[in-house]
Amino acid sequence: MTSLVWLRRDLRLHDHAALATALAELHAVQPVFVFDTEILARFANPRDRRLVFIAETLCHIDTQLKERGGRLLVLHGKAADIIPKLAAALGAKAIYSAEDFEPATRARDEAVKKALAPTTRFVQVLDHLMRAPQRMLKADGTPYKVFTPFYKLWRADMGPTDYAQYEVKDAGRYAKAPSSFKAAEGAGLTRINLDEGPAELLAQIGYQYTKDSLWRVDDVPARLSSFIENKLAAYPTARDVLPIIGTSQLSPYLRFGLVSVRECVRAAMEKGGGEKWIAELGWREFYAAILYHFPHVVTLEFNAQYQNGAIPWNNDENMAQAMFSGQTGYPVVDAAVRELLETGYMHNRARMIVASFASKDLLLDWRLGEEFFAQHLMDYDLASNNGGWQWAASTGTDAAPYFRIFNPILQSKRFDPEGEYIRRYVPELRGLSTADIHAPWESPLTKPANYPMPIVDHATAKDRAVAVFKAAGHKMGGEH
Ligand SMILES: Cc1cc2nc3c(=O)[nH]c(=O)nc-3n(C[C@H](O)[C@H](O)[C@H](O)COP(=O)(O)OP(=O)(O)OC[C@H]3O[C@@H](n4cnc5c(N)ncnc54)[C@H](O)[C@@H]3O)c2cc1C
DSSP states (O other): OEEEEEOSSOOOSSSOHHHHHHHHSSSEEEEEEEEEHHHHTTOOOTTOHHHHHHHHHHHHHHHHHHHTTOOOEEEEEOHHHHHHHHHHHHTOSEEEEEOOOSHHHHHHHHHHHHHSOTTSEEEEEOOSSSSOGGGOBOTTSOBOOSHHHHHHHHHTTOOTTTTOOOOOOOTTOBOOHHHHHHHHHHTTOEEEOOTTOHHHHHHHTTOOOOOOSSSOSSOHHHHHHHHHHHTTTTHHHHTTOTTSOOSOOOHHHHHHTSSOHHHHHHHHHHHOOOHHHHHHHHHHHHHHHHHHHOGGGGTSOSSGGGTTTTSOOBOOHHHHHHHTTTOSSOHHHHHHHHHHHHHSOOOHHHHHHHHHIIIIISOBOHHHHHHHHHHHOTTOOHHHHHHHHHHHTTOSTTOOOTTOOOOHHHHHHHHSTTSHHHHHHOGGGTTSOHHHHTSGGGOTTTSOTTSOOOSSOHHHHHHHHHHHHHHTTOOOSSOO
C-alpha cells in the first residue's frame, strides 16, 4: 500500500513534517511534485530564475532519493485535478502535505480534498510556520492586527519542543518508482523526466534554463551555519548596511523550504544572541497570519479607511516604467531596483526605500510595486510582500505613519555612506565622488549625461503625499 507525500513549499528531505508523518505509517511512500499550470500562468518570463531554482532543487532531491531507494515523481498540469487522479491510480491510502495558508492554495487544497475517494485521507501538517495562524489569537478570540503583541505570544515559551527536528527515517520505505511512474502515465498524467537534468526538465514545461550561480541549491546547511557563526551577533546593526551582506540571505531557501523555519530558530537559539533575527522570522509569521485572517489584503488595503479610491493612487505608465527600470534619478532607489533585476534579491533596507519612494513620492499604486516585486524576487512570498508594501504605503498593519516618508538622499547617506552600493548597481555613477553620488543633480558639472534628472522633487512630493493622506482622514495610533 502506498501514501503520497505532496511536496510544495517544503522542497527538502530532512526535518520534513509531511514526510516524517507519512513514514510513521506503514505504507510505502511516493514523493510527488506538481508544476501546477494555475501557478505557472503567473510566470511570464520564459527564463524565470525561480523556475531554474525549483528545477535544480527537484533534481537534487531526486538524486538524494535515488540513494535512498526512491524517486521523485514530477507531474505537469492542474494540481487540483492531478493529485486526486494520481491518488486513485496508485490506490493511495493517504496524501500528506504541509499546510499552506494563502487563500488560493487553501481553496486548491479544499478542492483536492473533496475530489479524493473516501478511502484516501488528506493529511495536512504544520511545517511552513512555527505557529499555526489559527492559534495565534488574542484573548477575545480575534486575530492580532499589530506585530508586538502577536510576537509576544509567538515567542512566549518557545523552546526545544517547538523547534525539534522531524526525523526522517526513510531507508527502504519508498514506493517502487517504476510502478508509480507507470500508474501515473497510465492515468493520462503528464510525467516530467528528471534524468537529463534541470535544463531538459524546464524545456518539458516550456521554460528555459540559465545557470544561476548566485542561488545554489546544494549548500543550504553551510549557508545557515555560516550566517549563525559569523554574522548573527552583528546582525542588529549590520542588517541595515546596504553594501555588505549583513543578513542571512536565506529568504529564497525559506520560501521554497530548502531550509525549515525550525532549523533557523533552533540554530539561533542554540547559538544565543539572535533575538533580533528571530524577531524577523516572527514578522514572516505575522504577515502569514494577517493574510490568513484578512484575505482581502490580496487586492485591497488592509485598513478600510484607504480602500475604494480614498487615496488617488497614480497608475501613470511612464512613471511606473522609470520607477521599475531603475531610472528615477535617485541613485539609491535606482541601485535597489537594479539589484533586484540583476540578482533576484533586494536588501531589506532597499526594499523599504523603494516601496516608500514608489508609494509616497510617486503615489504609485502599491499594487504595481507589489506586482513588480512578485515578478522578480527570488523570495517572493505573497504574505510578506503584501505586508511589506502595505506597511510602506501606510495602508497596512503597523503601518508607517503617513507623514514619516523616507528621504531617499538621507537614507542613501546613512546606509550607503561611501556610495559603494550605488556604484555596484549604477555604473553610470561609478566615476562620481562620494560627496556627489547621493544627489548627482546638485553638481551639474559632474553629473553624467546618461543618468536621468530626478523624476520628482522629494520635498514637493512629500508635501503632496502628506496632503493626500490627510484628506483621506488618516487616523493615528493603536489598532485599526
Ligand atoms: C516592500 C517589501 C517587500 C518584501 N517582500 C518580501 C517577499 O516577497 N518575501 C520575503 O521573504 N520577504 C519580503 N520582505 C521582507 C524582507 O525584506 C526579506 O525577507 C529579507 O530582505 C530577506 O533577506 P534575508 O533572508 O537576508 O533576511 P534576514 O534579515 O536574514 O531575515 C531572516 C528571515 O526572516 C524573514 N524576514 C525578514 N524580514 C522580514 C520582514 N520584514 N517581513 C517578513 N519576513 C521577514 C525572511 O524569511 C528572512 O529570510 C519584504 C519587505 C519589504 C519592505
